[in-house]
Amino acid sequence: xxxxxxxxxxxxxxxxxxxxxxxxxxxxxxxxxxxxxxxxxxxxxxxxxxxxxxxxxxxxxxxxxxxxxxxxxxxxxxxxxxxxxxxxxxxxxxxxxxxxxxxxxxxxxxxxxxxxxxxxxxxxxxxxxxxxxxxxxxxxxxxxxxxxxxxxxxxxxxxxxxxxxxxxxxxxxxxxxxxxxxxxxxxxxxxxxxxxxxxxxxxxxxxxxxxxxxxxxxxxxxxxxxxxxxxxxxxxxxxxxxxxxxxxxxxxxxxxxxxxxxxxxxxxxxxxxxxxxxxxxxxxxxxxxxxxxxxxxxxxxxxxxxxxxxxxxxxxxxxxxxxxxxxxxxxxxxxxxxxxxxxxxxxxxxxxxxxxxxxxxxxxxxxxxxxxxxxxxxxxxxxxxxxxxxxxxxxxxxxxxxxxxxxxxxxxxxxxxxxxxxxxxxxxxxxxxxxxxxxxxxxxxxxxxxxxxxxxxxxxxxxxxxxxxxxxxxxxxxxxxxxxxx
Amino acid sequence: xxxxxxxxxxxxxxxxxxxxxxxxxxxxxxxxxxxxxxxxxxxxxxxxxxxxxxxxxxxxxxxxxxxxxxxxxxxxxxxxxxxxxxxxxxxxxxxxxxxxxxxxxxxxxxxxxxxxxxxxxxxxxxxxxxxxxxxxxxxxxxxxxxxxxxxxxxxxxxxxxxxxxxxxxxxxxxxxxxxxxxxxxxxxxxxxxxxxxxxxxxxxx
Numbered sequence: 053x054x055x056x057x058x059x060x061x062x063x064x065x066x067x068x069x070x071x072x073x074x075x076x077x078x079x080x081x082x083x084x085x086x087x088x089x090x091x092x093x094x095x096x097x098x099x100x101x102x103x104x105x106x107x108x109x110x111x112x113x114x115x116x117x118x119x120x121x122x123x124x125x126x127x128x129x130x131x132x133x134x135x136x137x138x139x140x141x142x143x144x145x146x147x148x149x150x151x152x153x154x155x156x157x158x159x160x161x162x163x164x165x166x167x168x169x170x171x172x173x174x175x176x177x178x179x180x181x182x183x184x185x186x187x188x189x190x191x192x193x194x195x196x197x198x199x200x201x202x203x204x205x206x207x208x209x210x211x212x213x214x215x216x217x218x219x220x221x222x223x224x225x226x227x228x229x230x231x232x233x234x235x236x237x238x239x240x241x242x243x244x245x246x247x248x249x250x251x252x253x254x255x256x257x258x259x260x261x262x263x264x265x266x267x268x269x270x271x272x273x274x275x276x277x278x279x280x281x282x283x284x285x286x287x288x289x290x291x292x293x294x295x296x297x298x299x300x301x302x303x304x305x306x307x308x309x310x311x312x313x314x315x316x317x318x319x320x321x322x323x324x325x326x327x328x329x330x331x332x333x334x335x336x337x338x339x340x341x342x343x344x345x346x347x348x349x350x351x352x353x354x355x356x357x358x359x360x361x362x363x364x365x366x367x368x369x370x371x372x373x374x375x376x377x378x379x380x381x382x383x384x385x386x387x388x389x390x391x392x393x394x395x396x397x398x399x400x401x402x403x404x405x406x407x408x409x410x411x412x413x414x415x416x417x418x419x420x421x422x423x424x425x426x427x428x429x430x431x432x433x434x435x436x437x438x439x440x441x442x443x444x445x446x447x448x449x450x451x452x453x454x455x456x457x458x459x460x461x462x463x464x465x466x467x468x469x470x471x472x473x474x475x476x477x478x479x480x481x482x483x484x485x486x487x488x489x490x491x492x493x494x495x496x497x498x499x500x501x502x503x504x505x506x507x508x509x510x511x512x513x514x515x516x517x518x519x520x521x522x523x524x525x526x527x528x529x530x531x532x533x534x535x536x537x538x
Numbered sequence: 539x540x541x542x543x544x545x546x547x548x549x550x551x552x553x554x555x556x557x558x559x560x561x562x563x564x565x566x567x568x569x570x571x572x573x574x575x576x577x578x579x580x581x582x583x584x585x586x587x588x589x590x591x592x593x594x595x596x597x598x599x600x601x602x603x604x605x606x607x608x609x610x611x612x613x614x615x616x617x618x619x620x621x622x623x624x625x626x627x628x629x630x631x632x633x634x635x636x637x638x639x640x641x642x643x644x645x646x647x648x649x650x651x652x653x654x655x656x657x658x659x660x661x662x663x664x665x666x667x668x669x670x671x672x673x674x675x676x677x678x679x680x681x682x683x684x685x686x687x688x689x690x691x692x693x694x695x696x697x698x699x700x701x702x703x704x705x706x707x708x709x710x711x712x713x714x715x716x717x718x719x720x721x722x723x724x725x726x727x728x729x730x731x732x733x734x735x736x737x738x739x740x741x742x743x
Contacts, residue, residue, distance in 0.1 A: 146659060212662035215717060220658075224720025262670055269674055279683040 067137040068144030072151050074532045076130040077450045079151075080123050081525040083158075084443065085518065087119040092514040098499040099507035107187055109497035110171035117174030118161055121299055122203060124438060126154050127446040128305030129210055132253065134449075135246050135312045140217035146209055153206025160199030168192025173495075175295055176200070178267065178287035182275050190275050197272045204265045211258045218251055225251055229336075230329035237326070245311040245324045249304065252336040257301040259340065264294030285352060289343075296343040303405060303437070304335075306445040307376060310398050313452050314380065317395045318387035322379070331371030338368040348421040358418060365416025369409040377406045393466045393524070394455060397448030400474060404440025408433060411485060426495075429488025436481035439517065440474070447524055454531035465523055473520025479513035552582040556639055565629060568687060568694035569701060576619055576642055583643030587650040594651050605660070608652025615645035620675060622686035629689045665713045672706030675699075 067073060090112045097104040104112070133147050164170040169188040172180045181193035215225065222228040222243060228251035233239035243251070267290040270282050311322045344361030347353050380402050389395060411433035415424050424430070462470070487506045492499070499507055555564070555578050564575035602608050618624055619642060628634045656664070678686075679699030685692050 143657075143659060208666060209659065209663055212666065213659045216658045216662055219717060219720060222720075224718055226718040227720065258666075262666060266670060266673060269670075270677060273678070280678065280681055282677070282681070 067134050068142050069147035070134070071536055072144075072147045073130045073134050074453065074536050076126055076151060077446075077453065078529050078532055080127040080130075080446060081450075081521075081529055083119055083123040085522060085525070087116050087123070088514065088518045088521065090116040090119070092511060092518065095507055095511045095514055097497065099504050099511050100499070100501075101508065101511065104497070106497040107169065107171060110173070111165050111169065113495065114171050114173050115162065115165050118200070119158075120438065121174055121295075121302070122154070122158065122161075124302035124442050124446075125207065125298060125305075126150075128302040128442065129207070131309045131446065131449050132214070132250055132305040133210070134453075135308050136214055136217065136250050138312070139244060139247050140214075140221040142217050143213055146213040150206040150210040153202050153209075157199040157201075157203035157206070160195050160202065164188075164192045164195035164199060168195055170196045172196070175291055176268070176271060177291060178271050178282060178284060179274060181271055182278060194272060194275050197268050197275070201265060201268045201272070204261055204268065208258070208261050208265070211254045211261065214250060215254045215258070218247065218254075222247070225255070229255075229333060230324060231333075233324075234326055234329045234333065243324060245322050245328060246308050248324050248329055248332050249308055249311065252332045253301050253304050256297055256336055256340050260294045260297030260301070263290050264298065267291050267294060285350065288347065288350065292346040293340070293343045296346060297339060299434075299438075300339050303442040303445075304372075306401070306442050306449070307372075307405070309445055309449040309452075310376065310380065310402060313394065313398060313449070314383060317389045318383045320383050320387060322383065328375045328379075331375040334371045335368070338364050338371075342368045342416075345416040345421070348418050349425050362416055362418055365413055369413055373406050373409065377402055391462045392451070392455070392460060393462055393470065394448050394452035396462050396470055397444050397451055397524075400470070401441050401443075401445030401448055404444055404477070405437060405442070408435075408437030408441050408481070411436065423491075424488055426493055427488040428484045428492050428494045431494055432481050432484030432486075432488050435484055436478070439477045439481060443477075443521075447521070447528075450525075450528050450532070454528045454535065456531075466527075469520050469523030471520070472516050473524060476513050476516030476518075476520050480510055480517055483510040483513060547585070549586070551578070551585065552643065555579060555582060568625070568690040568698050571625060571690075572698055573701065573705075576638075579639060579642035580616075580646030580649075583646030584650040586643065587647035591651060598651055598655060602652050602655060605652035605654075605656035608648040609656060609660070609664070612645040612649040612652075615641045620671075622679075626687040626689050665709075669706050669710040669713065672702050672709065676703030676706060 093102065093104065094109060094112055094116065096102045097109055129150060130147075133142065136142065168191060170181075170184075170192040171187060172184070172193065176197060181197060182190070184193065218228040219225060222241065226232075227239070227241070228243050228247050230239065230243050230248050233242050267282075267287055270280075270287070273280050274282070315321045341360060342364040344353065344357040345365045346361075348358060348361065380399070384399070411429060415421055415429060415433060460466075483506050487503065487510075488494075490503075490506075492503045492506065555561075555575065561575070563570070564578075565571045598608075619638065624634070628638045676699045679695050679702065682695070686695060
């Protein structure tokens with residue numbers, strides 16, 4: 053094996069609230085494993101291996117959805133915080149505030165679901181929280197909405213703080229976005245890739261969070277004052293705009309780890325070239341314009357919005373995949389990279405992100421969406437994208453954070469854990485995609501016997517995924533805890 | 539400029555806003571009541587407070603660290619006067635009307651006295667909160683199935699909701715645009731904690 057190239061970032065500085073970042077990573081592992089167990093239970097129920105009450109199935113589905121989206125956002129936020137602190141001066145208490153609001157929100161959400169019985173799916177689609185058909189009461193729905201609002205407020209403070217730090221360091225967001233370099237070809241203090249990506253993310257995620265908070269507040273008022281209503285289509289647009297932007301932001305935040313860590317292995321610094329800046333700036337607009345592809349089944353949507361959703365779906369994935377995936381391959385080629393758990397997981401994550409985008413682009417065509425929208429094709433896409441994308445990058449970052457001085461290579465149980473996780477995750481998502489192609493519906497608690505073979509197969513892959521992730525994270529938890537005590 | 543002369547303009551402004559004739563003009567419809575009278579009262583307090591920033595500087599450092607006390611008090615007062623019930627009752631209760639003319643200038647004053655102590659991240663949050671509250675207020679006033687103020691017509695309420703909505707969007711655009719415009723990349727000075735530092739930083743004796 054070639055000799056390792058390890059270089060430190062030139063602007064490395066201590067990360068404020070580093071302990072909070074490490075706690076977030078440990079929390080991420082615990083939540084991931086718990087939510088994966090919930091997912092396995094749902095698949096086993098569909099496979100008729102276990103019998104769950106349908107209301108419990110939908111409670112688990114709600115918890116699984118909001119838990120995975122929340123922890124993806126939280127882990128992504130931790131990664132971005134850690135690396136932005138290398139380039140701008142951040143205020144430590146802000147990340148502690150985010151972590152605290154997240155924990156308070158999680159307690160409220162879990163109580164609303166498992167004590168109050170809320171089972172309206174993580175998307176809290178208006179006016180469903182107020183129309184439970186007797187399954188949950190108003191208080192449970194309100195507690196759920198308040199929990200999500202509390203988390204949203206924490207994220208808003210976090211985004212504002214990062215924006216403040218970037219403006220303080222670069223003078224304005226346009227400088228942090230690299231606009232002078234993009235439009236004139238010259239910038240004295242050109243931002244590194246992490247700063248460009250972060251500036252893009254805080255713009256669209258900030259807007260998305262505010263829109264989501266408005267939808268949540270309106271839903272909350274509507275719970276207690278039903279005569280105060282919002283146009284249901286407008287509410288759906290607001291919620292899906294927020295949801296789409298937030299979950300995309302979670303993976304984009306995590307991708308920052310690839311820009312910062314991979315150069316330490318390859319010895320080739322990741323540069324913010326004009327195409328790189330152009331791609332990220334394009335994404336800033338595209339990620340906000342593409343959300344109507346979630347609403348193709350709403351026939352009352354304006355035709356222009358539908359057409360925009362389809363066209364932007366083609367365009368949205370391309371810039372980042374080109375500048376990140378293609379560049380990664382370039383940086384890796386003949387670099388003599390030393391493969392350890394961190395580097396392997398990061399590269400796996402970029403692979404999962406890239407491959408996972410393809411089913412979304414296919415489903416972003418109206419003619420395909422008419423057939424596939426309510427099938428398991430859609431969970432196939434986002435499980436591939438998140439399970440082998442965001443989760444893999446997060447695990448890679450944590451492995452890097454918890455690495456020892458010796459620089460252990462990828463072998464033994466680490467290697468086995470990675471292989472089991474990758475096969476399990478890929479198989480699990482593929483079964484969803486194949487089931488979707490066979491028109492197996494999504495979000496159904498009970499399945500026909502004809503569909504149960506796929507459910508059983510999916511359950512086996514789910515067990516493998518949990519096993520693989522467990523093997524990877526348990527030593528990491530120990531090591532992260534030790535580094536916090538040191 | 540002498541202290542007496544420097545107080546003349548804000549006190550004159552407060553007097554103009556307060557006289558019965560102007561009150562009648564402002565309060566004859568909901569839009570001017572909410573969007574002219576109430577902000578003008580706060581502006582009066584703010585302009586007055588600017589003359590006393592040095593006087594309260596030392597006190598502020600002990601009781602208003604980070605501007606938290608002032609901001610909390612100002613937000614409480616503003617929140618109270620955002621309620622339709624408060625507006626309605628100020629027209630029928632002289633005591634509440636007096637309270638309005640006392641508390642809103644105080645809110646403007648304490649916000650001004652605290653402003654340079656507030657951390658930048660908190661200013662960002664306040665701006666986001668202002669925009670979102672204006673939009674929520676706009677929604678409440680326009681979708682309410684009934685009149686929220688007995689003293690004003692339903693049409694006034696709808697108009698107020700629409701104007702507040704436009705105001706919220708406009709402020710959002712202004713705040714949003716401002717973060718894209720700035721210097722060429724030099725580090726900004728650190729946040730200051732007292733008026734003396736503020737004056738030094740601004741070369742303002």
